[in-house]
Amino acid sequence: MDKNELRKHYTALRSALGPTQIDSLSIAISNRLLQLPLWQGSYYHIFLPIPSKNEIDTSHILTILFGKDKNVVIPKVVGNTLENYLLTDQTKLKTSSWGVPEPMDGLSVPEKLIDVVFIPLxxxxxxxxxxxxxxxxxxxxxxxCKPDTLKVGLSLFGPEKKIGDVRKEDIPLDYCVTPEQVYRF
Structure with a gap:
């Protein structure tokens, strides 16, 4: 399937899930993340979910990151790019027009400092x-980001065989974590 077909298909699959299912699946993903060799870094970039799109609840991963005393970086859309801000107790969030919780301001973090990026899929x-x-x-x-930054996808579902319209500028994952399994690429 091509990307547009996959977007429609997986948006429909996610829409069929209820809040209790999303929470259970999100906890399972968080627990699987603990199996990965990615905890030696300092800066971890993570998305805050859009609840209306049934995205993975990353609050469980945030708990792990703060428990491991990591620097947590969250994105803010500015124009057509993501700017990165350190998430602290003082960070004030505002929901963007896209429904994304974003930092209003804060300490900017350069991409070259980021060790791991958790990617919504x-x-x-x-x-x-x-x-x-x-x-x-x-x-x-x-x-x-630096070449050795780990790219970790978080998905509620398993992989497709092949995406038909991959472009050369598309950057692949190193791992993808689902509730049932960890995939390494």
Missing amino acids: LAYDEQGNRVGYGKGFYDGLLAK
């Missing part, structure tokens, strides 16, 4: 290619 394939909402925000972010 609609779909991905067995080669680690990913499908999001199609705006290219994460491709832009990942292109600015």
Whole structure:
């Protein structure tokens, strides 16, 4: 399938899930993350979910990150790019016009400091290619990160065999974590 078909298909699958299912699946993903060799870093970029889109609840991962005393970085959309801010107790969030909780201001974090990026997905394939909402925000972010930054997709579902319309500027995942399994690419 191509990306647009996958977007429609996985948006419908997510829409069919209830809040209790999303929470259970999110906890399972958080627990699976603990199996990965990615906890030696300092700066961890994570998305805050859009509840209306039934995205993974990342609050469980935030608890792990703060428990491990990591620097947590969250994105804010500015124009067609993601700016990165340190999440602290003083960070004030505001919901954007897209429904994304974003920092109003704060300490900016350069991409080159980020060790791990947790990436929201609609779909991905067995080669680690990913499908999001199609705006290219994460491709832009990942292109600015250091080459050894780990790219970890978080998905409620397993992989597709192959995405038909992958572009050369699409940056693949290193891992994808689902409630049932960890995939390494």
